[in-house]
Amino acid sequence: MFPVNLFHTDSLLSSLIWGSIGVGCVIYGKKQTEAVPLIGGLALVAASYLVSSALWMSLVSLLLIGGMAAAKRLGY
Secondary structure (H helix, E strand, O other), X not given: OOOOOOOOHHHHHHHHHHHHXXXXXXXXXXXXXXXXXXXXXXXXXXXXXXXXXXXXXXXXXXXHHHHHHHHHHOOX
């Protein structure tokens, strides 16, 4: 009925990690009323849902975190 390797443990674990970091950023951005962590956190949560490969999910998440750090450094 279902493929044998429908859910890989590495992709589930990385989705849990990056999604949790994204939720933390969303909570922080909402409480501090800052747009960069709020939008970046939403993007991290979306990436953890949309990207199925653990490697690509980690690369996308690291790029998003780097983008948030660069945006904060530039004063946004």
